[in-house]
Amino acid sequence: MEEQQVRPVQLRLRIHIEGHDSIEAESIVIATGASFKTLGIPGEEANFGRGVSTCATCSSYYATDKKVIVVVGGDSALEDALYLTRYATEVTIVHRRSELRASKGMQDRAQQSGKIKWMLDATPLEVLNDEGRVAGLKVQNHRTGAEETIPAERIYVVIGSTPNTAFLEGQLPVSKRGHLLVKPGTTETEIDGIFACGDVQDARYGQIASAVGSGCMAASDVERYLNGIDG
Incomplete structure (x- = not known):
């Protein structure tokens, strides 16, 4: 079936797809993933794949021998910045707050790294481009009030992701961060016959390998459910 827009669904083992009749099934697997958050500033979207990335571990190789910027939020983002020091010559951390x-x-680990520089109290304004490649990031320095340019050949935007669950309209419980809740060690949701796998329910790893493994778990859980096997 060609790609279609999925409308809000009633989780009674039936889904509605725009332009089609409803589809009934004996089980449903929700594997809608999560969408990376972006800055929404000029030059960002145009430079995706040309120096702007939302995944440091996925594209760390391209940071080799380059100056890079990491726009950070919490622990995972700082961990990504430290990871990039293995490849980049210099990593500048940009954060909107003073802490x-x-x-x-x-x-402490980041402070002790000889490759990391800091730009705190700074709001990203624009991704700069030179001849089709990222050239740096323009920021508003809140301490001085001035606009500044940070030269860089790659920019990593690591400010989190949003699980794609809006179409469910609250029919399944989610965590504080919006991930679908499943029974520990399984992909089972609170509704019998409905399962969730991948980044839509994974608040910790967010990697392709973990999503594939979760998908394998869901396939096994569905098979057991359809065959009436408990536990």
Whole structure:
């Protein structure tokens, strides 16, 4: 079936797809993933794949021998910045506040790195481009009030992701961060016959490998459910 827009669904083992009749099934697997948050500033979207990335571990190789910027939020973002020091010559951390939300231990590790520079109290304004490639990031320095340019060849925007669950309209419970809740060690939701796998229910790893493994778990859980096997 060609890609279609999925409308809000009633989770009674039936889904509605725009332009089609409803589809009934004996089980449903929700694997809608999560969408990376972005800055929404000029130059960002146009430079995705040309130096702007939302996944440091996925594209760390391209940071080799380059100056990079990491726009950070919490622990995972700072961990990504530390990871990039293995490849980049210099990593500049940009954060809108004067203090990071990351744990003290993670901040101490970053402070001790000889490759990390800091630009706190700064709001990203624009991704700069030179001849089709990222050239730097323009920021508003709240301490001085001035606009500044940070030269860089790659920019990593690591400010979290949003699970794609809006179409469910609250029919299944979610965590504080919006991930679908499943029974520990399974992909089972609170509704019999409905399962969730991948980033839509994974608040910790967010990697392709973990999503594939979760999908395998869902397939096994569905098979057991359809065959009437408990536990």
